[in-house]
Amino acid sequence: MNRVKEYFAKATGGDPTFPLAILFFNYFFDEFDTAAFGTLAPEIQEHFGLSDASFGMVVILNLSVILLLAVPVGYYGDRLPRRKLVVAGGIVSAIFSFATGVVPTVGLLVLVRIANGVGVLVNDPIHTSLLSDYYKPVHRPNVFAAHRNSVRVGAMFGPAVAGLVAWLIGWQAAFMILFFPILITSLMALRLKEPVRGATDDADAAMVAGDEAPVAFGRGVRMLFQVRTLRRQYLAWCFIGAGILPLAFLAPLYFERVFDVNVLGRGAIGVGSAVAGFIGVRMGGQWTQRLLAKGLGEPLKIAGWSLVAVGPALLLVALSPVLALAVLMAWTANFVGGFFTAPFLTTQALVSPARIRSLSFSFGSVFLVAGIWLLWIIPGVINISDDHGLRWAFVALMPYWIIGGLIVRSSHAFVAGDTKRALDVLTTTAELRKARLEASERSVLVCRGVDVSYGPVQVLFGVDLEVREGEIVALLGTNGAGKSTLLRAISGLTPPHGGAIFFDGEDVTGFAPEESFQHGLIQVPGGRGIFPGLTVKENFEVAVWAGRRPKPEARAAVEEVLEIFPALRKRWDQKAAVLSGGEAQMLTLGQALIAKPKLLMIDELSLGLAPVIVEELLKIVRRINADGTAVILVEQSVNVALTVAERACFMEKGEIRYGGPTSELLDRPDILRSVFLTGAAAMEGDS
Secondary structure, three states: OHHHHHHHHHHHOOOOOHHHHHHHHHHHHHHHHHHHHHHOHHHHHHHHOOOHHHHHHHHHHHHHHHHHHHHHHHHHHOOOOHHHHHHHHHHHHHHHHHHHOOOOOHHHHHHHHHHHHHHHHHHOHHHHHHHHHHOOOOOHHHHHHHHHHHHHHHHHHHHHHHHHHHHHOOOOHHHHOOHHHHHHHHHHHHHOOOOOOOOOOOHHHHHHHOOOOOOOHHHHHHHHHOOHHHHHHHHHHHHHHHHHOOHHHHHHHHHHHHOOOOHHHHHHHHHHHHHHHHHHHHHHHHHHHHHHOOOOOHHHHHHHHHHHHHHHHHHHHHHOOOHHHHHHHHHHHHHHHHOOHHHHHHHHHHHOOHHHHHHHHHHHHHHHHHHHHHHHHOOOHHHHHHHHOHHHHHHHHHHHHHHHHHHHHHHHHHHHHHHHHHHHHHHHHHHHHHHHHOOOOOEEEEEEEEEEEEOOEEEEEEEEEEEEOOOEEEEEEOOOOOHHHHHHHHHOOOOOOEEEEEEOOEEOOOOOHHHHHHOOEEEEOOOOOOOOOOEHHHHHHHHHHHHOOOHHHHHHHHHHHHHHOHHHHHOOOOEHHHOOHHHHHHHHHHHHHHOOOOEEEEEOOOOOOOHHHHHHHHHHHHHHHHOOOEEEEEEOOHHHHHHHOOEEEEEEOOEEEEEEEHHHHHHOHHHHHHHHHHHHHHHHHHO
16 A cells, blocks of 8 residues: 555645545456456357447447547536546446446447446546646646556556456456446545636736636637647547547457467466556656756657657567567557657646647547548458458567657757747736736737747737737838738738737637627728629628627618718629729728728728828727727838837837837837838839
């Protein structure tokens, strides 16, 4: 018992061990069941009279349904008390583990294993999310390693006990004996305390941000896919899924058929594999802690190479002429593969925004399922065992491990930036909520570290920008400085690949353009932002439809806009193509105003227009602003900026070089010269 306490104490670095211990034993008994099923695969297959492909389909269908259900479990894990989900999952797992031993048909076996798997689902996304909030980042590598080693400990005892029980009584009894230990450890989880999400990243910010509404599913998914590290991790899961899931039943079948190993022998081999994996996972946790000191991306290098190494080890299993060598190579594969766990999970916890961390951990299961179907079942690899033998089935798995490992390793370069962004999301959410609660002057728009690329060409580099309520900000800069790209990133037309964007206190990074429009975040594009083939009336109807406003409100909004722009009423039934430049700009502004914007972003208001028209439009901008709408005005004309804006930001080569009152621009000849010369060149080109 003292050794067990020391094991947990060493992993937690002196922090309370109870959460880790409870979650460890919950996972242990669930994996005991899984390991037993794998060991007894030949007996179960023979009992129901299934071919290799048929038995494989039973296992894969079971795993596919279970893994896909991990996403809703992760989604609700970001909304509901995770402690209760742990308890509920354990109780369900206990009931259907018992039922595995009593079902009479294949159909019922599939249903029972799916139900059992639903209970086990909480072990990955919910447990990992909880541990991330119980323990500080510096301790997470060893905590994750200790927790995931419950799988290996379960695999040590599961095969041995299952093999012995099956040999003495029958394979059904091996599942029925698990009911009480799973139930007891699940009920003990009621003593866990529910931690604040993100508390170990930034306790103060997490407390404040915790009162915010949960992130909607669609936006949560978009936020996750904007994290470059996660995108590659998810892609790697496809190949890992195709490489690892078939091993759940191919390995015991291989030793049973190729070397005629009985159930006790397979149990012993499973125990040895689990011990090797246990050592690998533990060493991986220790290495990860040291590697983090060298750089946040370093752990993924070892994670990637460990997966690559599994491929040749499996090849040697397949080619082994004697049992001893095959067993040694199987244990080697488990050992080197174990190094993957701690660095991979530690990195995923670092780069995932705290408020959607459960969803992040659960989402990998979708790609595991995609990989097994797209890379193993649909191409027909599933039939290799029946058609060519189990040795060739093992050979076919090797490329998946190598490719998956190389993808994991390639993502190390993005970890530091993605970790910073995840922390920025948490702290900025807290700052904006505090501002709302204190009723102080607050920012309607906050951009933090926004990066945007077009293919391999990066255009924006860590842009920070704030716009306060009711403020007009002029965004100045030369052609190609990134002004329009920044507006496109804010409005959702061009998704950023780094940084965070907050609008009206809400993280809107990754909003679709229509969502931005409906929330009152409106961009007026440069040039003609209208549909020239439609009439003025039809252009307004498009804007009304996009705004999703009730018809009475929409009609009132259109009438209000026509009072502001009476020239458009005269052109009501004419095609927009015949409008003058000034009228076209009025129509563009009018369409935007129908949505009642909280922030209006106008790209090149004065482009190609006569000064008298520009002055008329500026009056409209001032009127819009006086009604409470904040405005970002992208301009090359310093005169326009000085006329209407209170504050200016100057962009150059994708970065903000200056931000301050427009009155101070006169003291910055470098900015004036740059903008003036570019603006003059543009006017000469237009003339």
